[in-house]
Amino acid sequence: MKVLALDLSKSRTGWAVWDGKSQKAIFGHWTLGTAYTSRGRTFAKLHAELNGLWRLTKFENIYFEQPINPASLSGSTNIETLQVLSGLAAHAESFAYAVGCRQVEGINVSSWRRDFIGPQKRGTKRHTLKTLTIERCQQLGFSPRFDDEADAIGILDYSLGLNGIVPPWRKDEVLRPMLTGAK
Secondary structure, eight states, X not given: XXXXXXXXXXXXXXXXXXXXXSSSOEEEEEOOOOTTSOHHHHHHHHHHHHHHHHHHSOOSEEEEEOOOOGGGOOTTOOHHXXXXXXXXXXXXXXXXXXXXXXXXXXXXXXXXXXXXXXXOOTTOOHHHHHHHHHHHHHHTTOOOSSHHHHHHHHHHHHHHHHTTOOOHHHHTOSSOOOOOOOO
């Protein structure tokens, strides 16, 4: 089972793909646009990047972080950001159906994060959560350069668990060390 996980964002979309056999997933990121890039061009860039990755490894399942719920808008998130994230999710889903993926699913950020880094206090800062996700990836032997790549690895790890798969990077894990917070 080949699985692709996406942390969708206009500025830096993290991706992680596992072929079902390798010891590690491969991961990276794509820049889909800037503040001046139109939504349409951003969506077209996602499609092109997905197509390029699809040619390299014909993934069968796509999982992505669900867009923000409009009721949860806060901080620097605005309606434009929500529209871009919703559009990116729709384009990822459309791409999955176009190439015949068996499954495509949006994953709730709180669900995958709680599973990946452990429960956090309500109101934990976004920066701290991102730092903990990178730390957890490092514990599992990954070296993400950006939090978007770490998030994609977390989404991938969680989605494999949903399917009852224990990936090689988790097989020898007996007890997970506690993540104590940002360094």
